[in-house]
Amino acid sequence: MNQISLVPTPVKFFYTLTIYSAILLKKGGIAIEIHHFGVSISMMDIFYARIPHDHPQKTFIEAQMNNMKIGHRGEAKLLRFLEEVNFKQSPLVIRNFLTRVHQKRIIQIDYLLVTRKYLLIIEVKNIAGHIQFNSNPPQMIRTLEGRPSQAMECPFVQLDRNLDGFIASLPDSKLPIYTSLVWANSSTTFDLPFEAPHLFLTLKKVPLMIQELEKLPDLLSNKQFNALKKKIVQKAQSFQEQSFCDRYQINPLDLRKGxxxxxxxxxxxxxxxxxxxxxxxxxxxxxxxxxxxxxxxxxxxxxxxxxxxxxxxxxxxxxxxxxxxxxxxxxxxxxxxxxxxxxxxxxxxx
Ligand SMILES: [Zn+2]
The missing domain is CATH 1.10.10 (Arc Repressor Mutant, subunit A)
Incomplete structure (x- = not known):
């Protein structure tokens, strides 16, 4: 067969995640409402393959896709630690919150916690090796033994951008917004020569951090809280209902065939x-x-x-x-x- 020795195809997830789902986790009598807005990684792979090499959106989509792949496992781990938190009232947790701020801007938040007291934006990183944070230009340089160093986007900048975009898309929220970078890989070592501009935690510290936030006063009535939840879920859903072509502004006629x-x-x-x-x-x-x-x-x-x-x-x-x-x-x-x-x-x- 054309001198090709065929190896069996690895088993892949086709539907890595559902389009969206609402699951209720019971914990000490308090339910956590979780919406997971996932995307199938394989489908994203095919989408990426179909975009012509010279298309201006190709690099942006590649970055988004790589982000999703690295983040996925770490994000799942975080969920387990959220279950440890003794929430005062049932919070809304949205995993992979994506929304369009305006025509040319999409934000992607790994975890968004919505309560009557505060909003919490969490960026999860699950990267192994040694991480050197640089401030000028803001980058993180990852070194893995025996491999060349690799520069990656600074997660603090990602958080800055997410916070800014979130405020722009939800300007009338009365709640304080907290942000945190959570590192899901426990073997990683760091070199951070400046003060972290966002709360920087390991997974294990997450329940303690949220427990502190739970001490804040209630700022919303039941009615206001329900209205806010509805608004946020709708934002995420309406984005998910768009096709990949609409989301990333690709003309379907430009897609490669085959x-x-x-x-x-x-x-x-x-x-x-x-x-x-x-x-x-x-x-x-x-x-x-x-x-x-x-x-x-x-x-x-x-x-x-x-x-x-x-x-x-x-x-x-x-x-x-x-x-x-x-x-x-x-x-x-x-x-x-x-x-x-x-x-x-x-x-x-x-
Ligand atoms: Zn191949």
Whole structure:
């Protein structure tokens, strides 16, 4: 087979996370209302692969995607420590709060806590190695043994920007806003030659920090608190309902056609009845599904078979339909213009 030795494709999460979900965690009689606004990393990978190399948004999307990948595991760890907190009243916790501040500006907050007393914006980092913080220019330089040093965006600047963007998108909030950088990797060593401009904590300290905030006075009535919660959840939801193209201002007509590798972003090629990535040297047949399904996130939540085949001309209608059916996609309309859409609640698949 073209002198390519095929290795089995690694098992991937297609639906890493649900579109959104509200879970209630019970802790000592107080429920924590958690909304998790996630995105499937594999779908983001396909979106990235489809954007032409010279597109002005390509680097921005790459940065966002890498951020998501590094942050994901650390963010999950934080949740466990939030459960330790003895909240006075049920808070609203939003994980991965994304909103558009204005046409050209999106903010992404790892965790947002909304209470009657305060708002808390948490940025979670889960990076190993040695971290050197520099103030001018603001950067963090990560060193891992045996590898070249790597400059990364300063998380304090990210927090500055998130705070500024959040205030701009919610100007009439009466609550004080606190910010914190939480480091989720316990093996990391630091060199911080200046005073941290935001509260800088390890995971274990998070419950204690929030416990202190819980001592603050209530500033909102029940009615005001519920109105605020509703407003914030709606902001996050309306962003999530937008397609990736709308969010990142990409014209769907500019997207590259074809099937792409989730690992290396190269075009897949067909060899006999198998899809392969010649770059990764792997059997990529299972990437066909995510290439089809991701279009519902990338372009539009409702698509016809023709819409899908415009992006994936190598696939036959029958193959597309088979993928949609096997993932429980629902269709409506007449045979010719039948539109498919995804089921409301997506289960986590592995
Ligand atoms: Zn590949």
């Amino acid at each position: 099937l792409y590798c989730v690992e290396c972003y190269q075009l897949l090629t067909k060899s006999m009845r198998t899809w392969i990535c010649t770059n990764c040297k792997l059997n990529a047949t299972q990437f066909v599904d995510v290439n089809v399904l991701s279009l519902f996130s990338i372009q539009n939540s409702q698509l016809t078979i023709t819409d899908i085949r415009n992006h994936l001309p190598e696939l036959q209608s029958r193959q597309v339909r088979k993928v949609l059916d096997s993932y429980g996609y629902i269709s409506k309309g007449n045979t010719k213009s039948k539109r498919y859409f995804k089921p409301m609640e997506w289960e986590e698949h592995q």
